[in-house]
Amino acid sequence: MTPILSVQGLSVQFGALKAVNDVSFEARQGAITAVIGPNGAGKSSLFNLISGAIRPTAGSVRFDGVDVTAQPPHRLLASGLSRSFQITNLFFDLSVRENLRLAAQFLEQGRGLLRPVQHSSTALRRVDELLEQFDLGGKAGELAGYLSHGEQRRLEIAVSLASRPRMLLLDEPTQGMSHSDTHETEALIRRLSRDHGLTILLVEHDVELVMNLSDHVVVMHQGQKLAEGRPAEVRANAAVQTAYFGEKT
Known part of the structure; x- marks a missing residue:
């Protein structure tokens, strides 16, 4: 299978601390790739380097053959790469539909900015698709804000998919979930990859x-790939x- 994401020699240093040190790997198109490690291993820093949240000290990130190193998240989104966050990142005072519509507005590509919302037909169709899919x-x-924690995490994944990305980065998608919600999220991620051909990179603590x-x-x-x-x-x-x-005794 063809690699859609290539990380080569990626590093970042904060003062004397090498949070990520010369990490290289590839994620294959249509596959689920996971990054794991003990607390403090550098998983979140690596994820933030790939998603454009922080700039690397060295190394490169290529997405679909194009160098996207240190590009800001909105440009990565335009390239087809979207992400969710470790801490739930929603507009809690807006409805589920409106959270999805704001994200799906990306599909309008700036068309009809001064027109009523009901004329954003592409975005509204995408919202209906996501409400059904999720x-x-x-x-x-x-x-x-009134949803359960599991429902909020599910909504956040739906928001991340509103722009129809080709690759989704999931940052600890099951954090704080109950056992049943974790199993539902696992099944959801598997369906997104298997049935929709989505490439997924996830950072997860649940081994x-x-x-x-x-x-x-x-x-x-x-900070290194083990x-x-x-x-x-x-x-x-x-x-x-x-x-x-730890070492065996």
């Missing part, structure tokens, strides 16, 4: 979920076991 139709008129869900796993430790490969290979890696559980 089973949020019954909640469309509710304020986002079991990652092993069940991912096609490829990258393990971070102390290992990568298929889930079974990573699970059996002695260095990965040591990083998570």
Whole structure:
């Protein structure tokens, strides 16, 4: 399968701290790639480098063959790369439908800025599609702040997909979820990849979920790539076991 994302020698340094040090990997088109590692391993910093939230000290990020290193998030979105956030990032005082409409307005490409909302036909069709796809139709008129935590996380993924990206970056999508919500989110991510051909890169703390869900796993430790490969290979890696559980006695 063709790599759609290529990370080469990516590094960032904050003063004397090397948060990410010379990390390279590729994400294949249509596959689910996960980045895992103990707390402080550099996962979030790596994710922010790829998504344009922070600028790298060294290295490059290529998306679909184009160098997008340090491009701001709005330009990455225009290229077809979207992301969600570790902390739920919604307009809590707006309805579910309006959260989706604001994100889907991107599809209008600036057309009809001074016209009434009802004339944004492309955006409104996309909202209806997402409400159905994410089973949020019954909640469309509710304020986002009144949704359960699991529903809010589901809505945030829907918002991230409103622009029809080709690749989605998910930052700890199951954080704070109940056991049942975690399983629902796992099934949702699998459907997005399998049924819709979406390429997904996720940072996740739930190792079991990652092993069940991912096609490829990258393990971070102390800012560097410790290992990568298929889930079974990573699970059996002695260095990965040591990083998570300590030296065997």
